[in-house]
Amino acid sequence: MSIRLLSLQPCFEPGDVLEGEYSIAPFLLLDRVQRSSNLLAYVPRGVAAKNNAPNSVQGLELSLIWYTEGKGTEDIGVHYFERFSANDLYQNVANRTCNFAVKLPLSPLSYEGYLMKLRWCVRARLFTTKGNEVCTQLPFYLGQVTREV
Amino acid sequence: MGEAIFFASLFLLGVMALTLVIAWQFVAPELQVYRIGLGFWLLVIAAVSFIFIGGTGFLLRVWQLWTSDEHRLALARKASSLDLAGRGKSNDRSDTPTIPDLANITDSPGVRLAYRLPSSQSAMAVMVIGSLFILSWNSMVAVFAGIAFTAHAQGHPRWFLTLSLIPFGTAGYFASRWFFRLFRQLTGVGATTVEINELPLYPSRTYEVCIVQQGHLVFKQVRVLLLCEEEATFHQGTDLRFERKIVYSQCILEQGRCRVEPGRPLELRAEFKVPGYAMHSFQSAHNAIHWKIVVEGDAKRWPSFCRNFPVIVYPAVRETPVLSNRA
Numbered sequence: 001m002s003i004r005l006l007s008l009q010p011c012f013e014p015g016d017v018l019e020g021e022y023s024i025a026p027f028l029l030l031d032r033v034q035r036s037s038n039l040l041a042y043v044p045r046g047v048a049a050k051n052n053a054p055n056s057v058q059g060l061e062l063s064l065i066w067y068t069e070g071k072g073t074e075d076i077g078v079h080y081f082e083r084f085s086a087n088d089l090y091q092n093v094a095n096r097t098c099n100f101a102v103k104l105p106l107s108p109l110s111y112e113g114y115l116m117k118l119r120w121c122v123r124a125r126l127f128t129t130k131g132n133e134v135c136t137q138l139p140f141y142l143g144q145v146t147r148e149v
Numbered sequence: 150m151g152e153a154i155f156f157a158s159l160f161l162l163g164v165m166a167l168t169l170v171i172a173w174q175f176v177a178p179e180l181q182v183y184r185i186g187l188g189f190w191l192l193v194i195a196a197v198s199f200i201f202i203g204g205t206g207f208l209l210r211v212w213q214l215w216t217s218d219e220h221r222l223a224l225a226r227k228a229s230s231l232d233l234a235g236r237g238k239s240n241d242r243s244d245t246p247t248i249p250d251l252a253n254i255t256d257s258p259g260v261r262l263a264y265r266l267p268s269s270q271s272a273m274a275v276m277v278i279g280s281l282f283i284l285s286w287n288s289m290v291a292v293f294a295g296i297a298f299t300a301h302a303q304g305h306p307r308w309f310l311t312l313s314l315i316p317f318g319t320a321g322y323f324a325s326r327w328f329f330r331l332f333r334q335l336t337g338v339g340a341t342t343v344e345i346n347e348l349p350l351y352p353s354r355t356y357e358v359c360i361v362q363q364g365h366l367v368f369k370q371v372r373v374l375l376l377c378e379e380e381a382t383f384h385q386g387t388d389l390r391f392e393r394k395i396v397y398s399q400c401i402l403e404q405g406r407c408r409v410e411p412g413r414p415l416e417l418r419a420e421f422k423v424p425g426y427a428m429h430s431f432q433s434a435h436n437a438i439h440w441k442i443v444v445e446g447d448a449k450r451w452p453s454f455c456r457n458f459p460v461i462v463y464p465a466v467r468e469t470p471v472l473s474n475r476a
Contacts, residue, residue: 014464063219068436071392072381075433077247081223107464108247111428114394115379116436125217143464145428 001025001060001126003138006099010140014106018064018140021099022124024057024089060084061125064102066142070116079105109143153214156206163199170196249432251349251461259344261359261416266343266442269457276331283328287321290314334452339364339409341444343458350440352465353425358401360444362415366408367449373402373442375421377428377462380437397424401442429464 006019064080080102084092092098111118123137170192174185213221259265294314300307339362346357360373377397383390402419409415431438442458 061217061220063223065219065222068433070381070436072383073435075435076218076222077433078219078222078226081219083220105245107245107429108431109429109464111431111438113379113428113438114396115381115392116438118431118436123219125219145426145464 001124001134001136003122003124003136005122005138005140010138011144012104012140012142014104014109014143016104017101018104018122019099019101020122020138022060022062023098024060024093024126026093056129057086057089058127058129059086060089060127061123062100063123063125064104064120065123066108066118066120068116068118070113072116077108104142109145110141111145150214153207153210156203156210158203159199160203160207163196163201163203167193167196167200245463247433248430248463249459249461254459254461255348259342259359261361262344262346262357264345264348266345266458266460268341269441269459273335276328276335279324279328279331283321283324286324290317290321293317330452334454337364338366338446338448338451338454339414341456343442343444345442345460349430349461349463350423351463352423352427352429355420355422357418357420358442360402360415360417360419362409362417362444362446364409364414365411366451368404368407368409368415369447369449371402371404371407371415371417371447372400372445373417373419374445375399375401375423376441376443378439378441380439382435397427399424423462425465427462430461 001022001024003022004020006021012018061081061083063078063082065076065078067076068074082100108118110120119139120142121137121139123135126134126136128134170189216224254267255264257265257267293310297307297311297314300310341363342361344359344361350356358373360371362368362371375398376395379394379396381392383392399421401421402417404415404417407415427440428438430440440460440462442460444456444458445453446455447453
């Protein structure tokens with residue numbers, strides 16, 4: 001699973017629209033992909049052997065969050081959240097619409113302070129049928145305040 | 150997982166206890182093991198509370214295990230955005246949820262400029278709590294002193310009580326001295342009001358501020374500062390600790406020796422510019438960034454004082470909406 005932003009630089013201004021796309025390893029959708037022959041092109045060689053012990057996708061959570069780092073206890077805030085079921089993901093992959101676009105808020109801005117740092121990221125959390133969880137995140141800057149004043 | 154097991158066990162214990170207590174009434178009422186009375190109802194209440202606490206705790210822990218942090222926060226955010234009271238969207242802060250509410254500092258109009266800033270009340274809270282402590286402590290010492298004196302007068306001296314009055318009385322003396330010093334500092338130096346021409350503040354913009362100092366005293370020096378302070382709250386063992394760090398300080402105004410008399414308050418005006426790279430005000434559960442105007446004064450024959458007036462800085466935007474223009 002991976003996330004990619006469509007812009008060249010990972011820096012945005014408040015009110016901008018953040019556009020990106022996510023992709024999921026095809027073998028995780030294999031049990032569904034095999035039902036549709038036109039999608040077999042996604043399956044890499046040798047991957048079919050792994051299907052003996054299927055570990056397919058149960059769902060995916062995509063969120064746009066800010067979180068704090070530093071001396072204080074971590075705080076987290078969610079600006080955007082969407083949960084996709086396995087069927088949604090299969091449809092998205094089939095239609096090649098694994099894109100997302102989110103309008104960014106006015107605040108809080110990314111900040112590198114002395115006691116606290118405030119960071120933004122796109123986070124994707126993938127749940128598999130075996131109960132495993134894979135989390136990946138892609139940081140980006142919101143605003144231009146990137147250090148303590 | 151451990152907590153979930155604990156709450157599940159509590160729930161099962163409650164169910165078993167309740168079943169047992171009620172079942173005895175039907176299975177073998179002649180034995181009267183749990184006769185209906187005070188003990189019976191106490192057992193029922195205890196069992197029901199076990200069921201309620203265990204069941205709620207178990208469901209919450211399971212929910213936490215099955216849902217991610219983001220999912221829970223998104224649900225909480227959705228729930229908080231529901232307008233259950235039907236108050237409309239007069240105070241829509243969806244774009245600035247982490248910036249302190251502006252309404253708290255714009256509800257008081259000024260005389261000279263648009264807004265009069267509220268003073269931070271931390272010193273007053275300390276004084277109220279301190280006064281309660283001093284009263285309680287000194288009352289206790291007075292009662293003990295009375296008992297000890299009576300015992301001495303009756304010819305049965307209580308030496309342990311008498312000797313223990315020495316450290317108790319000393320602590321009471323120093324606490325009272327600290328309290329009256331604080332009281333004198335807060336009430337002796339007259340009221341300070343700070344007015345500002347516009348709120349909220351935006352980076353790179355210039356603002357006018359007016360400071361009015363009441364009282365009857367001679368100042369050696371008065372300084373007005375614009376400060377930005379980071380605040381972090383964290384757990385250290387079982388203690389909850391705070392740490393603050395001033396990350397920006399700008400001297401707005403510095404006034405030398407001056408006299409304040411009743412009916413002729415000291416009035417100072419100044420302009421200041423919020424730095425262009427300023428971080429906006431921020432408040433979350435454990436971290437915060439506060440901006441404030443601080444008035445510091447050194448007065449003759451009075452303890453020096455420092456009074457805080459919080460302001461709110463919004464993030465710079467390309468097209469700044471005019472939220473308030475009452476100046």
